[in-house]
Amino acid sequence: MVLSVGKRKSAIAKVVIKPGKGRVLVNEMPIELHPVELFRNKIVEVLKLLGKDHREQVDIIASVNGGGFMAQADATRTAIARGLVKYFESERLKTIFQEYDRVLLAGDPRRTEPEKYMRYSARRRWQKSYR
Structure with missing residues (x-):
């Protein structure tokens, strides 16, 4: 069994990879039933690179929170x-x-x-008026 972590912006994903039959669960939902197609495609492309023989040897359980869906x-x-590289060595x-x-x-x-002192955001400044 292997634990691994991935981060992107404010999203954090924790993954457990263990011996199994090739199931992929994201937030306790099978990846095939995930409502966002782009999300499914991003994750399935990693599994396609893995190859069918290795894919059917492991179960992948992921929990992810924070950030947007991408x-x-x-x-x-x-x-x-990262977890697959560690699992198969x-x-x-x-x-x-x-x-x-x-x-x-x-x-x-x-x-x-980071936001700067006396500003609304990192780059925005007060509007300048000439008249």
């Missing part, structure tokens, strides 16, 4: 990819993921810029 999808796919799988998309294993370092 940030949740990216956090989940990062956590799944395969350098070949690691290189496959890195060549396909480096963010799968490395994560996305971008964060929001």
Whole structure:
């Protein structure tokens, strides 16, 4: 059994990978029944890279919260990819993921810029009037 974590913006995904029959649950819901199609596609693309023989050996249980649905999808796919590399201990799988998309294993370092003193947001300033 392997535990892994993935982050994207303010979304955090925790994934448990254990021996099983190939089931994928996200927030206690099978991935096939998830209402957002883009979310499903993001996660299924990682499983397609894995290959059918490895995919049917493991069950993936993910819990994700925070952020929007795309940030949740990216956090989940990062956590799944990291967990699969750790579970199978395969350098070949690691290189496959890195060549396909480096963010799968490395994560996305971008964060929001902090708000500045006496402003509404990070970059916005008071409106200037000449008359």
